[in-house]
Amino acid sequence: MRLGIVDTTFARVDMARHAIEEIQKIAPRAQILRITVPGFKNTPWAARKLIVEQECDGVLVLGWIGKTLTDKMTYAVASMGLVLLQIQYGKPIIDVTIHEDESDDPKELYSIAIDRARKHAINLVRLVRGEDLSRYAGKGLRQGRPDVGPLFEDLGDRYLEW
Amino acid sequence: MRLGIVDTTFARVDMARHAIEEIQKIAPRAQILRITVPGFKNTPWAARKLIVEQECDGVLVLGWIGKTLTDKMTYAVASMGLVLLQIQYGKPIIDVTIHEDESDDPKELYSIAIDRARKHAINLVRLVRGEDLSRYAGKGLRQGRPDVGPLFEDLGDRYLEW
Amino acid sequence: MRLGIVDTTFARVDMARHAIEEIQKIAPRAQILRITVPGFKNTPWAARKLIVEQECDGVLVLGWIGKTLTDKMTYAVASMGLVLLQIQYGKPIIDVTIHEDESDDPKELYSIAIDRARKHAINLVRLVRGEDLSRYAGKGLRQGRPDVGPLFEDLGDRYLEW
Amino acid sequence: MRLGIVDTTFARVDMARHAIEEIQKIAPRAQILRITVPGFKNTPWAARKLIVEQECDGVLVLGWIGKTLTDKMTYAVASMGLVLLQIQYGKPIIDVTIHEDESDDPKELYSIAIDRARKHAINLVRLVRGEDLSRYAGKGLRQGRPDVGPLFEDLGDRYLEW
Amino acid sequence: MRLGIVDTTFARVDMARHAIEEIQKIAPRAQILRITVPGFKNTPWAARKLIVEQECDGVLVLGWIGKTLTDKMTYAVASMGLVLLQIQYGKPIIDVTIHEDESDDPKELYSIAIDRARKHAINLVRLVRGEDLSRYAGKGLRQGRPDVGPLFEDLGDRYLEW
Numbered sequence: 001m002r003l004g005i006v007d008t009t010f011a012r013v014d015m016a017r018h019a020i021e022e023i024q025k026i027a028p029r030a031q032i033l034r035i036t037v038p039g040f041k042n043t044p045w046a047a048r049k050l051i052v053e054q055e056c057d058g059v060l061v062l063g064w065i066g067k068t069l070t071d072k073m074t075y076a077v078a079s080m081g082l083v084l085l086q087i088q089y090g091k092p093i094i095d096v097t098i099h100e101d102e103s104d105d106p107k108e109l110y111s112i113a114i115d116r117a118r119k120h121a122i123n124l125v126r127l128v129r130g131e132d133l134s135r136y137a138g139k140g141l142r143q144g145r146p147d148v149g150p151l152f153e154d155l156g157d158r159y160l161e162w
Numbered sequence: 163m164r165l166g167i168v169d170t171t172f173a174r175v176d177m178a179r180h181a182i183e184e185i186q187k188i189a190p191r192a193q194i195l196r197i198t199v200p201g202f203k204n205t206p207w208a209a210r211k212l213i214v215e216q217e218c219d220g221v222l223v224l225g226w227i228g229k230t231l232t233d234k235m236t237y238a239v240a241s242m243g244l245v246l247l248q249i250q251y252g253k254p255i256i257d258v259t260i261h262e263d264e265s266d267d268p269k270e271l272y273s274i275a276i277d278r279a280r281k282h283a284i285n286l287v288r289l290v291r292g293e294d295l296s297r298y299a300g301k302g303l304r305q306g307r308p309d310v311g312p313l314f315e316d317l318g319d320r321y322l323e324w
Numbered sequence: 325m326r327l328g329i330v331d332t333t334f335a336r337v338d339m340a341r342h343a344i345e346e347i348q349k350i351a352p353r354a355q356i357l358r359i360t361v362p363g364f365k366n367t368p369w370a371a372r373k374l375i376v377e378q379e380c381d382g383v384l385v386l387g388w389i390g391k392t393l394t395d396k397m398t399y400a401v402a403s404m405g406l407v408l409l410q411i412q413y414g415k416p417i418i419d420v421t422i423h424e425d426e427s428d429d430p431k432e433l434y435s436i437a438i439d440r441a442r443k444h445a446i447n448l449v450r451l452v453r454g455e456d457l458s459r460y461a462g463k464g465l466r467q468g469r470p471d472v473g474p475l476f477e478d479l480g481d482r483y484l485e486w
Numbered sequence: 487m488r489l490g491i492v493d494t495t496f497a498r499v500d501m502a503r504h505a506i507e508e509i510q511k512i513a514p515r516a517q518i519l520r521i522t523v524p525g526f527k528n529t530p531w532a533a534r535k536l537i538v539e540q541e542c543d544g545v546l547v548l549g550w551i552g553k554t555l556t557d558k559m560t561y562a563v564a565s566m567g568l569v570l571l572q573i574q575y576g577k578p579i580i581d582v583t584i585h586e587d588e589s590d591d592p593k594e595l596y597s598i599a600i601d602r603a604r605k606h607a608i609n610l611v612r613l614v615r616g617e618d619l620s621r622y623a624g625k626g627l628r629q630g631r632p633d634v635g636p637l638f639e640d641l642g643d644r645y646l647e648w
Numbered sequence: 649m650r651l652g653i654v655d656t657t658f659a660r661v662d663m664a665r666h667a668i669e670e671i672q673k674i675a676p677r678a679q680i681l682r683i684t685v686p687g688f689k690n691t692p693w694a695a696r697k698l699i700v701e702q703e704c705d706g707v708l709v710l711g712w713i714g715k716t717l718t719d720k721m722t723y724a725v726a727s728m729g730l731v732l733l734q735i736q737y738g739k740p741i742i743d744v745t746i747h748e749d750e751s752d753d754p755k756e757l758y759s760i761a762i763d764r765a766r767k768h769a770i771n772l773v774r775l776v777r778g779e780d781l782s783r784y785a786g787k788g789l790r791q792g793r794p795d796v797g798p799l800f801e802d803l804g805d806r807y808l809e810w
Binding site: 399403466 | 593
Binding site for chain 4: 655656657658659660661662663664665682684685686689690692693696697700701717718721722724725726728729732733736754755757758761
C-alpha cells in the first residue's frame with residue numbers, strides 16, 4: 001500500500017506528523033510519500049503528482065482555511081479539484097480541512113486539527129484496503145470532534161472504537 | 163438490474179437500510195452493491211467505483227450535510243462531482259441529501275431522511291427501468307415531505323401512490 | 325428536427341405541455357422526445373441521454389427551484405452540468421428555471437412558468453434552425469415577464485412579436 | 487483574423503454594434519462572425535460554435551446580468567463554461583458582462599456597457615494579435631469606467647491612450 | 649527551468665516586476681516568459697499558452713480582485729480554471745491574488761501585493777525544483793503578511809528566512 005500525504009506551509013499545525021503516526025500504527029508496512037505545498041490551492045497539483053507519478057493508492061490532503069468568504073471560495077475551488085482527481089483516477093482522496101472559524105479558541109482548533117488528521121488517516125487506510133464500513137453507516141461519526149451518534153435508533157454500538 | 167448505494171458514517175440515520183428495503187419490495191431481483199465512506203466528499207469516488215468497477219446501472223447517494231456555509235460549499239462541490247459522473251458514464255445517480263438546517267426538530271429530521279431515502283430509492287428503480295414518469299411531471303412531488311401538488315391545475319391525480 | 329424536453333416531478337406546473345404546444349405551432353414536423361426525472365439534479369443525465377442516445381438537435385430543460393440557499397446551490401450545480409453538455413456535444417440546451425422566490429403570489433408564479441416555457445420553446449427552435457437573432461440583440465427581451473426593452477436607444481421595434 | 491461575437495436578446499444595450507465599430511477601426515480586415523442567443527447561459531454554446539465550426543481566433547461575449555443571487559450564480563456557471571472553452575481550445579474569450587447592480591442610474595449603466603464593450607473589443611484584437619501588453623501591467627486599467635491607475639508608483643504613463 | 653508569469657492590466661501594482669526580481673536572485677539562469685492580459689478571467693488562457701506552447705515548467709499568476717460579490721465569483725471561476733490546468737498538465741500554477749477588501753489602506757494593500765508576489769515567486773521556484781518543503785509544513789507561513797507561526801508547538805524554527 002502506497003499512501004500520499006499533501007500538506008501546506010500555510011497550516012498552523014503539523015497535521016502530517018500525526019497522520020503518519022496513525023498510519024504506521026495500523027499499517028506498519030505502508031509506504032508514505034509526502035509533498036508540502038504553500039497553500040490549499042496547490043494541493044490538487046500535488047495529489048495528482050502522488051497518484052500519477054508516485055502511483056499512490058490514496059491521498060490524504062491536510063488543508064487549513066481562513067475565515068473570510070474569499071478563503072471559503074478558495075476552499076471550494078481546490079476541493080473541486082480533489083473531487084475531479086478522484087473521478088479521473090479512481091483513487092480515494094480524503095481532504096482534511098481545518099476551517100479557522102470552527103473555533104475561536106486556539107487550543108480547541110489545535111485539538112480539532114489533530115483529531116481530524118488522525119481519524120481520517122485511519123479512514124484512508126480503510127478505504128484503500130477496501131474495508132466494508134457499512135456497519136458504521138449513519139452512526140454520526142465525526143472527525144475533529146466527538147461522534148454525535150445516530151438519531152433515534154438503537155444506540156447499541158454507538159461508542160465505537162473508531 | 164444492478165444498483166449501487168453510497169452512504170456515509172457522517173450521517174445520523176442509516177438511510178441505506180430503508181432504501182434497500184424499498185428496492186427489495188419493488189425490484190426483488192435487483193442486485194444491490196453498497197459502499198460506505200466517511201463523508202459526502204468521497205461519495206463521487208465511491209459512485210464511480212460502483213459504476214465503473216461494479217457495473218451498476220444507477221446509484222443512490224445518501225448524504226448528510228451540516229448547517230454552516232462550509233458544509234453547504236462541500237455539498238455543492240461533491241454534488242458537482244456526481245453530476246459530472248452522470249455526464250461521463252450516462253448512468254443516473256440520485257443524490258439524497260439531508261441538510262441539518264431543514265428542521266430543528268430531530269424527530270422531523272429523522273422522518274425527512276427516511277421518507278426521502280425511500281422515495282428516491284423508488285425513483286432510481288424507475289429511472290433505471292426507463293419508466294415514463296411524464297404523467298407525474300409538474301405535480302409538485304416531494305421527497306422528505308408530503309407532496310405539495312401542482313399550482314392552479316386540475317388536481318385530479320394529486321394524491322399519487324408514489 | 326428532433327427536440328428533447330426534460331422536466332421534473334418536483335415542478336408545480338406542467339410546463340412541458342405548454343412548451344410542446346408552442347413547438348407544434350411553429351415547427352409542426354419536429355419530433356419531440358421527453359424524459360421526466362424527479363428533480364433538477366438529474367436533468368443533465370436526461371439531457372445527455374436525449375442528445376447521445378436519441379440524437380436530439382437541442383434540449384429544453386424545465387426546472388423548478390426552491391427558495392433556500394441549498395436550492396440555489398443545487399441549481400448552480402446542475403446548471404453547470406447543462407453548460408458542460410453544450411460544450412461537449414455542441415447542441416443547444418436552454419434551461420428554463422422557475423425560482424420560487426420570483427414571486428410570492430402563486431398566480432404570478434404560474435404565469436411566469438407558462439410564459440417562460442413557451443417563449444424559450446420558441447427560442448430553442450430558432451437556435452436549432454440557426455436563425456439569425458441579431459436584430460433582437462440588446463432589446464431587453466424577457467421570458468416569464470414582459471420585455472423590458474432597450475435602454476436609451478431607438479425604441480422603434482420594441483414591441484416585437486417574439 | 488476571424489473574430490466571433492456572442493451577444494444576447496436579454497441585454498438592454500446593443501453592445502455588439504459598438505464592439506464591431508471599434509474592431510473595424512483598428513482591424514479593418516478582420517472577419518467578424520456573430521451569434522445572438524437568448525441569454526447568458528447559452529453563450530458557451532455559441533462561443534464553442536464560433537471557435538469549432540467557424541474557426542474564430544478569439545471571441546467577445548457580451549452578457550447582461552440581473553441583480554439577484556440567482557442571476558449571479560447564473561453568471562458564475564456560464565462564465566465557468568467560457569473559461570473551460572479557453573482551456574480546451576486555447577483561443578481567448580473575453581467576457582464583457584454588465585451587472586445591473588453596477589449602477590442604479592440607467593444612463594450610467596448605458597455608458598458602462600458601451601465603454602466596456604468598446605475597450606474589450608480592442609483588448610480581444612490585441613490578444614489575438616499576440617501584442618505584448620506588459621507595459622500596461624498593474625496600471626489599474628478599467629473597462630466600463632475610467633482607469634483607476636496604479637497605487638503608489640511612478641504614474642508617468644497613467645493616462646494611456648488605451 | 650522555464651517559468652511563466654501571467655499578470656493583468658486591471659491590477660494596480662506591477663507585481664510581475666517584483667516577482668521577476670526575486671526569481672532572478674534565486675534562479676539566475678531561469679528563463680522567464682510573461683503574458684499580460686486585461687483581467688483575471690483570461691489568466692487561464694494565458695497560463696495554458698505558457699504551459700502548452702511555451703513549455704513552461706510552472707506559472708505564477710498575479711491577479712487583482714475587486715470588492716463585490718461579482719468580483720469574488722469571478723475570482724472563483726478563473727481560479728477553478730487554474731486548478732483544472734494543473735490537473736490536466738501536471739505543472740504547478742501559483743495564483744497570487746490580491747483582494748481589494750484585504751485592506752482599506754492603499755499603502756497596506758501595496759505592501760501585501762509586493763510581499764505576496766515575491767514570496768510566491770520563491771515558492772514557485774521551489775515547487776518546480778522539487779524541493780522538499782515539509783520542514784515548513786504547519787508553520788503558519790503567510791504571503792502578503794508576516795507569518796503567523798504554528799499553534800502550540802515547539803516554535804524553535806518559527807522565524808524562518810523564507
